[in-house]
Structure formats: C-alpha cells, structure tokens
Amino acid sequence: MTSQELDARFAAAKAIAQEAGAMALDYFNRRETLTIETKHDLQDVVSIADRNTEKLIRRRVEAAFPQDGCLGEEFGHVAGTSGYTWIVDPIDGTAPFVNGMPNWCVSVAVAHAGKPVIGIIAAPCHGELYAAAAGRGAELDGKALKLDSSRTVQNGLTGIGANSHVTPDSVGKMVSELLRMEGNFIRNGSGALMLAYVAAGRLVGYYEPYMHAWDCFAGFCLVQEAGGWYHDFPIEGARLTEGAPVVAAAPGARHALERLAGLA
Structure with missing residues (x-):
C-alpha cells in the first residue's frame, strides 16, 4: 500500500x-x-x-x-x-x-x-x-x-446494539452488566453511526454481539485514528461475509468494554 x-x-x-x-x-x-x-x-x-x-x-x-x-x-x-x-x-x-x-x-x-x-x-x-x-x-x-482518556463507562454513555442473531436473554444480560458497572447505555438503530460517535467522543464505547463487516469497518478506522481501540474483526476468506462481535472503545473504557463483551 x-x-x-x-x-x-x-x-x-x-x-x-x-x-x-x-x-x-x-x-x-x-x-x-x-x-x-x-x-x-x-x-x-x-x-x-x-x-x-x-x-x-x-x-x-x-x-x-x-x-x-x-x-x-x-x-x-x-x-x-x-x-x-x-x-x-x-x-x-x-x-x-x-x-x-x-x-x-x-x-x-x-x-x-x-x-x-x-x-x-x-x-x-x-x-x-x-x-x-x-x-x-x-x-x-x-x-x-482525538479521544479523551479520562472518559470512562462510569462518566460517559455506551452504545449497544442487538438484532435477531442475538437472544433476548443475552441482550438483557448485556444491559444488566453495564448497569452494574455504573454505566448507562443508548441504542439509536445504527451501529455504524454509534461507532462514529465513539470516535467523536460522544460515546465511550460500543458493543454489539453480531454485526457484518459493512456495518463496522468504516467506524473501526475512525475509532482507531481518533486514538481508540477495537476488537479484531477477521474478514479473510469465507469470513468476509460472516458476522462477528463488534467492540470499540475510548482508551479509558477499553477494559470495561472487554469485560462487557466477555473478552476479559
């Protein structure tokens, strides 16, 4: 390149x-x-x-x-x-x-x-x-x-997403865990837009258990270049058209988002 x-x-x-x-x-x-x-x-x-x-x-x-x-x-x-x-x-x-x-x-x-x-x-x-x-x-x-490292799950908003690939019980568990962390959540119906909001500092993180590459790749680039983190989303071979968990966060919220997604 x-x-x-x-x-x-x-x-x-x-x-x-x-x-x-x-x-x-x-x-x-x-x-x-x-x-x-x-x-x-x-x-x-x-x-x-x-x-x-x-x-x-x-x-x-x-x-x-x-x-x-x-x-x-x-x-x-x-x-x-x-x-x-x-x-x-x-x-x-x-x-x-x-x-x-x-x-x-x-x-x-x-x-x-x-x-x-x-x-x-x-x-x-x-x-x-x-x-x-x-x-x-x-x-x-x-x-x-440029993301502010002082922003956390506790003092910011976290975006969450769900769809028919995700069971109602798992969505409820996700919300309950976030609230137990003393966080709060928002869902606006567009995962891509909420990832852009993470890059802009409007949200401190975003988690959706199942998304496709076309929903998240633009947002991943935005978050990374703004100083944030995202969980690797493989697209090699047959994985290109398959879904996977999407997790992205500002620096101060990364550990909490990893816990929320079961990655830590």
Missing part, C-alpha cells in the same frame, strides 16, 4: 459518501413513496433507497478503481485484484430511516490486507461527515478528532 494509492482512495471515498448521502437523503425526504420489504425478519427491512444508493457507490468505485474489490450489504462481494476492497453499507439504520428518524448513515470503508484503512460515515440528516485514513487521523467536518 503506497501513500498515493491511499490518498487517492481517501479523497474518492469522501466524495462518494457525500454523493450517496445526498441520494439517500432525497429518498428519506420522500420516504412515504417507498415500498418497504423485509429480509430475514420483520425488523430487517430494505427499500429501493438502499439498493439504488449502493448501486451508485459501486458505479463510482468501479469507474475510479476498476481493479478494487467491493463488498456491500445489498449486492454482496465482487473480488478485485488490487488488494483493496471497498466495504459499504448504503443505509445503515434502515429501520430508523423508513420510520422517519434521523439516526441513519452511509458507511464507506476501504480495507487492505484485511484491515480497515479508510473509513467514511456520512450522516446526512445531521449534515455531518466523519472521515479517517490510516496514519492520517480522524476528523468530523474537517475538525480533528
């Missing part, structure tokens, strides 16, 4: 995420016209907004970097030959999206050698763009992000 290769993709990823965010926002503003479909269960929804936004991202990537691979939530994986793979979720938080809530985002990541090296999260309803690249730091709307 060269600096020139990374910089070219970083600039493109920011532009692509902003364009995709504008398209998704247009759909959001006329969401009453969308036909909502379900996928795995009644809480797992999708619409033409998700599909067309991902198609736009894929077209832009293919035009600019035809040798790169691409993995997206709606259209799966296309292998590349360059060593770079774009990992995208066109609308993370589709349930809030279709219900008229602003807690959704466009997530665009680039991975190299199995690790996230670029992470862009556009939150159009909030007019925010989170951006990070390996060795180049993280920023929110151009302002550098």
Whole structure:
C-alpha cells in the first residue's frame, strides 16, 4: 500500500459518501413513496433507497478503481485484484430511516490486507461527515478528532446494539452488566453511526454481539485514528461475509468494554 494509492482512495471515498448521502437523503425526504420489504425478519427491512444508493457507490468505485474489490450489504462481494476492497453499507439504520428518524448513515470503508484503512460515515440528516485514513487521523467536518482518556463507562454513555442473531436473554444480560458497572447505555438503530460517535467522543464505547463487516469497518478506522481501540474483526476468506462481535472503545473504557463483551 503506497501513500498515493491511499490518498487517492481517501479523497474518492469522501466524495462518494457525500454523493450517496445526498441520494439517500432525497429518498428519506420522500420516504412515504417507498415500498418497504423485509429480509430475514420483520425488523430487517430494505427499500429501493438502499439498493439504488449502493448501486451508485459501486458505479463510482468501479469507474475510479476498476481493479478494487467491493463488498456491500445489498449486492454482496465482487473480488478485485488490487488488494483493496471497498466495504459499504448504503443505509445503515434502515429501520430508523423508513420510520422517519434521523439516526441513519452511509458507511464507506476501504480495507487492505484485511484491515480497515479508510473509513467514511456520512450522516446526512445531521449534515455531518466523519472521515479517517490510516496514519492520517480522524476528523468530523474537517475538525480533528482525538479521544479523551479520562472518559470512562462510569462518566460517559455506551452504545449497544442487538438484532435477531442475538437472544433476548443475552441482550438483557448485556444491559444488566453495564448497569452494574455504573454505566448507562443508548441504542439509536445504527451501529455504524454509534461507532462514529465513539470516535467523536460522544460515546465511550460500543458493543454489539453480531454485526457484518459493512456495518463496522468504516467506524473501526475512525475509532482507531481518533486514538481508540477495537476488537479484531477477521474478514479473510469465507469470513468476509460472516458476522462477528463488534467492540470499540475510548482508551479509558477499553477494559470495561472487554469485560462487557466477555473478552476479559
């Protein structure tokens, strides 16, 4: 991986995420016209907004970097030959999206050698763009992000996530354990956006027992470049399209998040 290769993709990823965010926002503003479909269960929804936004991202990537691979939530994986793979979720938080809530985002990541090296999260309803690249730091709307080590589970908020892959009892246990730590929690319906909030210092950590790479890779890059930590999420071979636990934290909350996730 060269600096020139990374910089070219970083600039493109920011532009692509902003364009995709504008398209998704247009759909959001006329969401009453969308036909909502379900996928795995009644809480797992999708619409033409998700599909067309991902198609736009894929077209832009293919035009600019035809040798790169691409993995997206709606259209799966296309292998590349360059060593770079774009990992995208066109609308993370589709349930809030279709219900008229602003807690959704466009997530665009680039991975190299199995690790996230670029992470862009556009939150159009909030007019925010989170951006990070390996060795180049993280920023929110151009302002550098640097995590405060004095923030802990006890004096901050922790994001949690759950879905049909997680049993109700395990969710209850997760909440109970966090409260026993004298912490508090929030869930806004978008894991990618809550990872961006960890990078911005709005949350001290995030834990979800089962997520896919397209939900978390952009957020991982943001958290790492802001000075935080995330638990390794393997994507080599068949693992690329499989789910795994997602844990990320500010420095002062890492040990507590590791305990919460059963890693310590």
